Amino acid sequence: xxxxxxxxxxxxxxxxxxxxxxxxxxxxxxxxxxxxxxxxxxxxxxxxxxxxxxxxxxxxxxxxxxxxxxxxxxxxxxxxxxxxxxxxxxxxxxxxxxxxxxxxxxxxxxxxxxxxxxxxxxxxxxxxxxxxxxxxxxxxxxxxxxxxxxxxxxxxxxxxxxxxxxxxxxxxxxxxxxxxxxxxxxxxxxxxxxxxxxxxxxxxxxxxxxxxxxxxxxxxxxxxxxxxxxxxxxxxxxxxxxxxxxxxxxxxxxxxxxxxxxxxxxxxxxxxxxxxxxxxxxxxxxxxxxxxxxxxxxxxxxxxxxxxxxxxxxxxxxxxxxxxxxxxxxxxx
Amino acid sequence: xxxxxxxxxxxxxxxxxxxxxxxxxxxxxxxxxxxxxxxxxxxxxxxxxxxxxxxxxxxxxxxxxxxxxxxxxxxxxxxxxxxxxxxxxxxxxxxxxxxxxxxxxxxxxxxxxxxxxxxxxxxxxxxxxxxxxxxxxxxxxxxxxxxxxxxxxxxxxxxxxxxxxxxxxxxxxxxxxxxxxxxxxxxxxxxxxxxxxxxxxxxxxxxxxxxxxxxxxxxxxxxxxxxxxxxxxxxxxxxxxxxxxxxxxxxxxxxxxxxxxxxxxxxxxxxxxxxxxxxxxxxxxxxxxxxxxxxxxxxxxxxxxxxxxxxxxxxxxxxxxxxxxxxxxxxxxxxxxxxxxxxxxxxxxxxxxxxxxxxxxxxxxxxxxxxxxxxxxxxxxxxxxxxxxxxxxxxxxxxxxxxxxxxxxxxxxxxxxxxxxxxxxxxxxxxxxxxxxxxxxxxxxxxxxxxxxxxxxxxxxxxxxxxxxxxxxxxxxxxxxxxxxxxxxxxxxxxxxxxxxxxxxxxxxxxxxxx
Numbered sequence: 134x135x136x137x138x139x140x141x142x143x144x145x146x147x148x149x150x151x152x153x154x155x156x157x158x159x160x161x162x163x164x165x166x167x168x169x170x171x172x173x174x175x176x177x178x179x180x181x182x183x184x185x186x187x188x189x190x191x192x193x194x195x196x197x198x199x200x201x202x203x204x205x206x207x208x209x210x211x212x213x214x215x216x217x218x219x220x221x222x223x224x225x226x227x228x229x230x231x232x233x234x235x236x237x238x239x240x241x242x243x244x245x246x247x248x249x250x251x252x253x254x255x256x257x258x259x260x261x262x263x264x265x266x267x268x269x270x271x272x273x274x275x276x277x278x279x280x281x282x283x284x285x286x287x288x289x290x291x292x293x294x295x296x297x298x299x300x301x302x303x304x305x306x307x308x309x310x311x312x313x314x315x316x317x318x319x320x321x322x323x324x325x326x327x328x329x330x331x332x333x334x335x336x337x338x339x340x341x342x343x344x345x346x347x348x349x350x351x352x353x354x355x356x357x358x359x360x361x362x363x364x365x366x367x368x369x370x371x372x373x374x375x376x377x378x379x380x381x382x383x384x385x386x387x388x389x390x391x392x393x394x395x396x397x398x399x400x401x402x403x404x405x406x407x408x409x410x411x412x413x414x415x416x417x418x419x420x421x422x423x424x425x426x427x428x429x430x431x432x433x434x435x436x437x438x439x440x441x442x443x444x445x446x447x448x449x450x451x452x453x454x455x456x457x458x459x460x461x462x463x464x465x466x
Numbered sequence: 467x468x469x470x471x472x473x474x475x476x477x478x479x480x481x482x483x484x485x486x487x488x489x490x491x492x493x494x495x496x497x498x499x500x501x502x503x504x505x506x507x508x509x510x511x512x513x514x515x516x517x518x519x520x521x522x523x524x525x526x527x528x529x530x531x532x533x534x535x536x537x538x539x540x541x542x543x544x545x546x547x548x549x550x551x552x553x554x555x556x557x558x559x560x561x562x563x564x565x566x567x568x569x570x571x572x573x574x575x576x577x578x579x580x581x582x583x584x585x586x587x588x589x590x591x592x593x594x595x596x597x598x599x600x601x602x603x604x605x606x607x608x609x610x611x612x613x614x615x616x617x618x619x620x621x622x623x624x625x626x627x628x629x630x631x632x633x634x635x636x637x638x639x640x641x642x643x644x645x646x647x648x649x650x651x652x653x654x655x656x657x658x659x660x661x662x663x664x665x666x667x668x669x670x671x672x673x674x675x676x677x678x679x680x681x682x683x684x685x686x687x688x689x690x691x692x693x694x695x696x697x698x699x700x701x702x703x704x705x706x707x708x709x710x711x712x713x714x715x716x717x718x719x720x721x722x723x724x725x726x727x728x729x730x731x732x733x734x735x736x737x738x739x740x741x742x743x744x745x746x747x748x749x750x751x752x753x754x755x756x757x758x759x760x761x762x763x764x765x766x767x768x769x770x771x772x773x774x775x776x777x778x779x780x781x782x783x784x785x786x787x788x789x790x791x792x793x794x795x796x797x798x799x800x801x802x803x804x805x806x807x808x809x810x811x812x813x814x815x816x817x818x819x820x821x822x823x824x825x826x827x828x829x830x831x832x833x834x835x836x837x838x839x840x841x842x843x844x845x846x847x848x849x850x851x852x853x854x855x856x857x858x859x860x861x862x863x864x865x866x867x868x869x870x871x872x873x874x875x876x877x878x879x880x881x882x883x884x885x886x887x888x889x890x891x892x893x894x895x896x897x898x899x900x901x902x903x904x905x906x907x908x909x910x911x912x913x914x915x916x917x918x919x920x921x922x923x924x925x926x927x928x929x930x931x932x933x934x935x936x937x938x939x940x941x942x943x944x945x946x947x948x949x950x951x952x953x954x955x956x957x958x959x960x961x962x963x964x965x966x967x968x969x970x971x972x973x974x975x976x977x978x979x980x981x
Contacts, residue, residue, distance in 0.1 A: 143857055145827070145850045146868040330842050331835040338832055341823030348780065348818045349886065350804035350833045408823045 158402035158454070162417045165450060169421060173428035180431055187308035189427035191378065193397070194312040195371040196390060197419035200397040201323035202367040204415045206360045207398055208327070208340045210407030211266040213255060213361065216368045217390035218277035223247040223372035225281040228290025228382035237296045244376070245369040251277055252365020259361065260354040274391065281384035290382040301378025312374050316419075319367070324412035332356070340407035393443075397422055400447050421446070480543065481506050482671045483528070483559065483640050488537035490523055492873055497523040500537065501697040503690050505640055505671035510662060512674045512686035512703070514715050516877070516907045519692040521675050525642055528673070529561045530554035555582075558639035562629050562646055568617055575600035575613035578632045603631045607661055621767065623654050630661065641665055642673040647681060659685055677906060679708055691715055712906060724938030725917040731941060732756030734789075735925045736808070736894055738777065741786030746772035747949035750786070754894060754925045759916060761940030762929040764969050769949035770929045771813060774896050778810040779803040790893075804833055807893035811883055811900060813929075815876070819883035822872035826864055827853035829871045829882050834889045856885035861911065877908040884915075895919065896927040901935060913939060933962045945969050 154160060173180045180186075199216050206213055226247045227240045235243065251273070258269040303311040327333035335356050338346040347353045376382055395405075401418035403410025425446060429439045481504040490498040498520045505511050513521050526532040528539070530548040538545050541557055548554045568577050575597045576583075584592040584599065600613035609627040611620060617628065626646070633641055643662075647655045662685055665672055676682055682689070683703060691698040691714045698714050734753050741750035747769040754760050762770045776783040779797040788795050790806050797803045803810070812818035821829050830853040831838050838848040853867050860881040864874060871882050880900070887895060897916070901909040916939060920926055930936050936943055942956040945968040953968040 143854070143862060143864050144866045145854070147866045148868075329844055331839050331844065332842065334828065334832070334835060334844065337828075338821050338824060342817070342821045344817050345819060345821045346832075348778075348800060348810065348812055349821070350799075350801045352799065352801050 159411060159414045159417060161454070162400070162402065162414060162421065162450065166417055166421045166424065169424045169428065173424060173431070176428060177431040180428065183308045185427075185431075187310060187313075189423055190310065190313050190316070192426045193419040193423035194310075194316040195374050195378075196394050196397055196422075197316055197415070198319050198371050198374070199364065199367045199390075199394045200401070200415050200419065201319055201412060202360070202364040203394050204398045204401065204403050204410055204412060205323065205327055205333075205336050206266075206364050207395075207403050207405060208407055208410050209336045209357055209360055210340045210343060211259060211357055211360065212270065212395070213252075213266065213364045214270040214391045214395075215251065215255060215273040215277055216364060216371075216394055217387040218274045218281075219248055219251040219365055219368035220372040220375060220387040220390065221281040221384055222251060222277040223369050224376045224382040224386050225284050225290070225384065227372070227376055229284065231290060231293060237294055237299075240293070240297055241300075241373055244373040245366060248365045248367070248369020248372060249362055250365070251368070252362045253358075255365070256358040256361030260358045278384065281386075285382070285384045291380065293377065293380055298377050298380060301374045301376070312378075315370070315374065319370070320412060320416050324416075327412050332359075336360070337408065340404075340409070393422070396443065396447055400450060479506050479508075481540075482542060484540045484543075485524070485528070486538045486540065488524075488527060488534045488539070490520075490527060490532060490534050497695050498527075498534070498692075499696045501692060501695070502700075503673075503697075504700070505673055506688070507639075507669045507671050508666050509687040510666060510672040510674050510685055511688045511690060512676065512682045513690050513692065514676075514682065514711060515692035515698075516694075516715060519715075520695040521692060522644070522875070523695075524692070525561055525563070525644055525673075525675070528554065528559055528640075528642060530559075555636055558637065559642070560633040560636050560638040560640070561642035561644065562626075562633045563644050568625055568628060568632075570616075570618040572617055573613065574604070574611065574615045574617060574620070574628055574631075577617050577628050578603065578613075578635050580632075582636060599635070600631070603635055606664075607631055607634070608657055623766070626654075630658075634665075638670065640671045640673070642675075644675045645677070646674075647676065647678065655681075677904065677909075679711070679906070682711075683708060715907070724935075725914050729757050729917070729921040730923075731758045732923065735791065737789040739787050739789065741773065741776060741783050743772065743776060743781065743783050743949075746781075747776075747946075749950055752944055752951065752954065754927065756893075756925055757920050757923045758941050759920050759926045759928060759939055761936040761943040762927060762946060763931070763933070763936045763943055763965050764946035764952075766931065768946040768969065770946050771898055772949075773946070774810060774898055774927070774929060775812075777803070778808060778896065780810075804890060804892075807891075808896070809833075809887035809890060809892040809894070810896040811880075811887060811898060813898040813902060815879050815883055820871045820879045823870060825868045826857065826862070826871050826874070826882055827867040830856055830886045830889055833886060852889050853885075856889050857881075859888070860885050860915070877904045880904060880908075880912075888919075892924065894925045894927065896929070898929045899931065900928065901930070901932070933965055936960075936965065937962065947971050 203213060203216065223244045227244045230240060230243045255266070255270055255273055258264045259266045300311055305311060305314050327336065335346065335351050338349065338351060339353050339356060343353055375387060379386070397418050398410070398415055399405055400421065401410065401415035403414065422443060425442060426439055429442060483505040485501065485503040487500045487502065488498055489500055501520065501524065503513065503524060513524065515521050523532060527534050528548070530551045530553050533549065539548060540546065546557060548557065569580065572580070578600045579596050584595045586592045597613045604611070604613060607627060607630055609624065609631065611624060617625065620628065646658055662672060674682070674686055686703050688700065689703055689706065689711065690700040691711065693715060733756055735756050736754040738750055738752055742748045750773055764770050772781065775781050777788070777797065779799045779802050782798070788797060795806050797806065797808070816822065821832065827849055831849045834852060835844070838852055839845055850867060857864070857867065862881050862885065863878050871879060874882065900916070901912050904912070916926055916928065928936070928939060937960050940960065942954065943960050943965065944951055945953045945955070945965055947969055952971065955964055
């Protein structure tokens with residue numbers, strides 16, 4: 134029996150940075166993305182075309198903008214299922230403003246403001262009244278879209294100004310779209326916010342143990358409220374892009390998008406119960422979903438079959454590491 | 467010391483359960499290294515060791531929660547694999563855990579029989595029989611409540627009785643008691659001892675885990691000592707002296723004496739005026755001086771923790787203000803309290819103290835992020851520096867600072883929580899039951915540390931239910947009873963008798979009035 138040394142040296146880290154990255158979820162997901170890319174390029178002769186690939190990014194850019202904010206919200210232990218309905222309401226508000234002669238700057242401001250207000254509405258019920266976010270946002274999911282339906286009925290708002298179409302249809306350079314640029318900027322902002330700031334650390338702390346975070350002097354309610362505001366704001370941004378791209382507003386706009394956003398976040402390795410996940414993971418997940426949808430589209434696979442594929446992909450990618458661990462555990466009794 | 471009823475065991479009795487060369491590793495940590503443990507019928511075996519010695523891991527292996535990486539478990543001499551908690555239960559092993567998992571929303575009977583409720587012929591739960599059996603069990607252990615009671619309506623001591631009843635409801639041959647007396651009052655502890663004697667007479671093997679030596683010598687027949695995950699010794703309790711057992715446990719001799727507290731007491735730091743809460747406490751007034759250790763003594767439920775949490779801004783008092791360094795401050799949230807230099811080390815470290823899931827260094831820097839960051843942006847190098855400094859100061863035992871704090875033993879988690887608060891350089895540190903459930907070696911270290919903090923000019927409020935600790939450490943003691951200050955004693959008046967009398971509300975001519 135050796136005696137313990139008087140002062141213990143505890144190393145900062147055991148694994149090197151490279152080892153941590155190599156073993157990460159993101160690495161696995163990147164491998165999946167590359168595999169899908171390769172399979173797609175063999176499956177269809179039209180896949181490896183710069184313009185086609187550029188078009189394909191529209192499959193995920195708008196969803197991903199919301200997914201980044203949603204990732205933070207889910208890491209903190211909350212969720213917002215009303216995001217697609219916020220898009221509907223924000224788009225309707227923009228269409229309504231259009232009827233009163235609003236120009237492009239006003240339309241954008243109105244879209245973003247409605248998004249933030251909807252986020253504040255959700256945030257109020259969750260952080261001030263302490264209601265569960267899943268219940269609150271299922272409620273507001275119906276509420277926000279319901280308001281759109283009341284305003285629009287079977288109608289649609291059309292006739293957005295030409296300058297407004299820049300957001301969803303414009304190109305920055307060659308095949309690179311405005312939405313792609315927004316996607317990159319927003320990804321960087323959220324990546325920095327989550328991984329490099331005190332605010333991001335608070336999000337992780339809250340997600341792992343809200344009581345402990347509160348006992349550590351973190352203003353839990355404030356952080357969560359801000360996250361709802363951000364998710365609302367991103368829904369507003371997505372509303373501007375989507376409305377601009379479609380050139381019209383119907384109350385059914387973006388129906389079902391909330392689940393695709395959540396799928397993207399979970400596929401990106403964010404724990405649905407909160408506490409862990411990364412923005413790079415969500416970025417790769419966005420590409421994976423975009424590539425799968427685009428590849429299947431080129432093969433003329435109908436939309437409903439596509440959603441089956443996405444569902445299987447989600448379950449498969451999530452189950453894989455678990456199956457792996459179980460197999461490993463069986464090998465070493 | 468009390469006489470023990472059990473005779474020395476006959477040497478030819480063979481153990482019911484025998485663990486041999488059991489090893490368990492976690493990423494980066496070897497929790498158990500080829501340990502052995504034998505449990506004999508009709509005998510109480512005390513498993514002794516410091517925090518992190520591997521006691522809880524052993525319990526989890528015996529109850530099928532963890533799988534050992536090596537070694538053999540034998541029951542009645544036959545090797546067995548306890549792959550699931552159900553296997554352990556089938557093998558007749560049952561445990562009363564340190565922090566028992568019970569269900570607040572269910573009745574007492576449902577809690578006792580969850581997972582193995584009696585069934586009717588249709589396969590539905592036979593409620594009548596369940597309540598009947600539960601009542602019988604509750605009577606047997608002397609529980610003062612009905613099987614129909616909702617669990618949430620019970621206090622912590624009574625919940626513990628439910629946990630015991632649940633352990634006994636399966637036909638157990640081996641009963642594991644993991645710090646069963648930690649939350650119990652003196653009278654309840656006596657009742658538990660009687661219960662243990664009953665179980666012994668029924669031929670059950672009992673594994674008893676406790677940090678209290680008087681308890682071990684009172685109730686155990688045998689001892690097994692682990693240290694840092696390794697087996698040290700075992701034998702008959704009657705063959706060993708308390709000091710030798712302590713030495714084996716910590717690998718060195720520990721002074722049972724409290725550190726000298728000859729620190730300088732300075733000017734007033736904190737004055738609490740008229741703190742009141744609708745239900746939990748009322749009329750709390752006291753002052754705290756620089757470099758002072760102020761003890762808060764009282765029975766469980768006297769409102770000490772509730773008041774401390776209000777002082778820390780967690781629960782909102784209905785009335786009351788603080789004067790901190792001469793300025794009137796209203797503390798509305800823990801963030802306010804931290805900003806005013808008041809920090810709180812909670813009793814429930816798993817839920818309120820450590821953030822399980824985050825690495826050690828992030829736990830330590832969490833309230834100090836403003837200092838280690840620039841303009842809200844993290845600086846990892848600064849964080850590691852701060853974490854290193856304070857983990858060394860508290861002699862933290864861990865594989866790395868990047869390790870999940872959840873993989874640490876209870877005592878080391880407590881060190882992380884204390885380190886977290888010291889790193890904020892507070893003026894007032896509130897320690898709520900700082901040594902509850904930690905071993906004698908760590909206890910002495912905590913006491914030493916507390917004295918050191920006071921000597922450095924920090925003001926300490928220590929909530930404790932252990933009289934020797936309160937008297938040994940405090941410069942002054944406030945006794946609470948039923949949410950009010952019953953007495954404030956200092957100097958030679960701090961005797962066990964005085965404290966107990968005030969806490970229990972026994973009237974004597976010398977009783978001190980509330981301030």
